[in-house]
Amino acid sequence: MGMTMTQKILAAHAHLASVEAGQLIEADLDLVLGNDITSPVAIKEMEKMKTNGVFDRDKIALVPDHFVPNKDIKSAEHCKCVREFARKHDITNYFEVGEMGIEHALLPEKGLTVAGDVIIGADSHTCTYGALGAFSTGVGSTDMAAGMATGKAWFKVPGAIQITLTGKPSEWVSGKDVILHIIGMIGVDGALYKSLEFTGDGIANLSMDDRFTIANMAIEAGAKNGIFPVDEAAKAYMAEHSSRSYTVYEADADAVYDEKYTIDLSTLKPTVAFPHLPENTHTIDEVGDIAIDQVVIGSCTNGRLEDLKIAAKVLKGRHVAKGMRCIVIPATQKIYMDAMEEGLLKTFIEAGAVVSTPTCGPCLGGYMGILAEGERCVSTTNRNFVGRMGHVSSEIYLASPAVAAASAVAGKITGPEAL
Helix, strand or coil: CECCHHHHHHHHHCCCCCCCCCCEEEEECCEEEEECCCHHHHHHHHHHHCCCCCCCHHHEEEECCCCCCCCCHHHHHHHHHHHHHHHHCCCCEECCCCCCECHHHHHHHCCCCCCCCEEEECCHHHHHHHHHCCEEEECCHHHHHHHHHHCEEEEECCEEEEEEEECCCCCCCCHHHHHHHHHHHHCCCCCCCEEEEEECHHHHHCCHHHHHHHHHHHHHHCCCEEECCCCHHHHHHHHHHCCCCCCCCCCCCCECCCEEEEEEHHHCCCEEECCCCCCCEEEHHHCCCCECCEEEECHHHHCCHHHHHHHHHHHCCCCCCCCCEEEECCCEHHHHHHHHHCCHHHHHHHCCCEECCCCCHHHHCCCCCCECCCCEEEECCCCCCCCCCECCCCEEEECCHHHHHHHHHHCECCCHHHC
16 A cells, blocks of 8 residues: 655654554654743653653754743743753754744744654644655644653654645735635645645645745644645755755655545635634635724744735835734744845835734734734734634634735735735
8 A cells, every 4th residue: 555745754754664544653753843832841741751851952943932022921931941941951953032933934944844854843833844845743742842852752644635736826826825725625624633745736836935834724724734745946945944964755656545636726816714713714806895903914824035025015105004003023033134135124114014023922812913802803824713813802814915915005804906
């Protein structure tokens, strides 16, 4: 029986000739990730294990990004815990304020994630690195603790859904629209504990930033991971960002998939997920007249340079609507610097937006953009659950940077072609 791309990676890391869906395995880890919310829990659990230290100081990444710069005493204590742990164990990849960024944008940028890796992170959007052909998935803090101590983790080998992408997306359609379309099509539990495996000639028409966005939100369809083939674009990205060697895995011709879908990218339209689930999708022409109070452009989903360029293209020479709050958050310090050097930050500020240091803040209702009772926000983040960004009566509409920027100008949900 043939194996999928994910199954081949897991088999190799479990030192097995083959694996099949449902099989329990123990696999070696290439990277263990934690942030300022999840790491303190893992650190306390690891202390209970009474281990001699971490399995490999070079294969642990600690990224304070959710409440930094510290928003209050509690967040300061969390970051202090992570900082002291990193110092005690001489963790190579600890990223302090000033060199940090949102973890899932920062690690690929730093070259810490490459094709063929097995990566766990105590954050559900760790699945982002599938864009580079890695198996990466979110775990609980206890699993993170065990991973830091032993360099291994238990997995149930996932089944798979194959999604074949064809065609070329139109100008204002991005990776965010692709993944929202998929989630709307199969539902938030449509890929529960399965691997979303992307294939097809349409992938060549998606940038690496598009692919990071799509893989990032695989979890919103319930998937264990999302993964792309390692093509020339992925190889070029790794050559630019990483000095690590990597391994390319390809699915067998007779690999077993539980379901198969084909999506023609040329038929997609800008898509918006209405409250209160990412599956509640509507194309931009179906939205209607919905006034909004705030726009957030950023996050581990859409805070990369390409996202900021698209938003700036829409905002250039325009101004956000009177009374509108538009918050732009570059995902890493490098992206912030690149955006500054390209004049994007000037465009945002002249348009009436504010630009923040890298942070996850508003995405999880932490800070830097909390919603009050009854307020509506168009956000490029990944979740729109009840109370996700603030008051339980507030509403979040998930969209691409292009739609978010256009909505900030219009004061209501709209696409850039309508401006």
